[in-house]
Amino acid sequence: MARTTTLLWGTAGLLFMALAGVAAYKALPILNPEVGAVAPLDEHCDLRSGPCVSSVSGGRISFAIKTTGIPLVKPLALEVVLDGIEASKVEVDFIGLGMEMGFNRPQLQAQGEGRYTGTGMLPVCIRVAMEWEARVLVTTAEGLIAAPFRFITVKDGAVVPGSKQ
Numbered sequence: 001m002a003r004t005t006t007l008l009w010g011t012a013g014l015l016f017m018a019l020a021g022v023a024a025y026k027a028l029p030i031l032n033p034e035v036g037a038v039a040p041l042d043e044h045c046d047l048r049s050g051p052c053v054s055s056v057s058g059g060r061i062s063f064a065i066k067t068t069g070i071p072l073v074k075p076l077a078l079e080v081v082l083d084g085i086e087a088s089k090v091e092v093d094f095i096g097l098g099m100e101m102g103f104n105r106p107q108l109q110a111q112g113e114g115r116y117t118g119t120g121m122l123p124v125c126i127r128v129a130m131e132w133e134a135r136v137l138v139t140t141a142e143g144l145i146a147a148p149f150r151f152i153t154v155k156d157g158a159v160v161p162g163s164k165q
Helices: 002-031
Strands: 052-056 059-065 076-083 089-096 107-112 115-120 129-140 143-154
Touching: 052 143, 059 129, 059 143, 076 089, 076 107, 076 129, 089 115
Parallel strands: none
Antiparallel strands: 052 059, 059 076, 076 115, 089 107, 089 129, 107 115, 129 143
């Protein structure tokens, strides 16, 4: 009886490890997609002042966070406008720089004429100021295009570092 129980637990453990391996294999392309072209980062971009634009693959990607102040844990109105790029899907991958903030990649909806809109949300952060990268991911027939846009969030009442507030 003890030998049968040990064999069953061993088989269950192997089955669990195999399922975990398949799940990880399937999830890897979703978490880390293979990017064909990357737009250069514009260090002078200020998403608090309005949209920022990157040129890549013979086209332009404009990104805006329409919600004033870019608050944490509140809905953010997002807009991407593509010029010279035909997309089948547009997503915005929010990445915390210097601190892992989890998977946060809303998909935007096509509005026509290269305009995509949607809603995202940034998680709460323990830091007074947090630097983020909004990586716009554009799926095209030629492959995935990524355009990085950086910004800083601050807790209520704090001043944005480097701003003229």
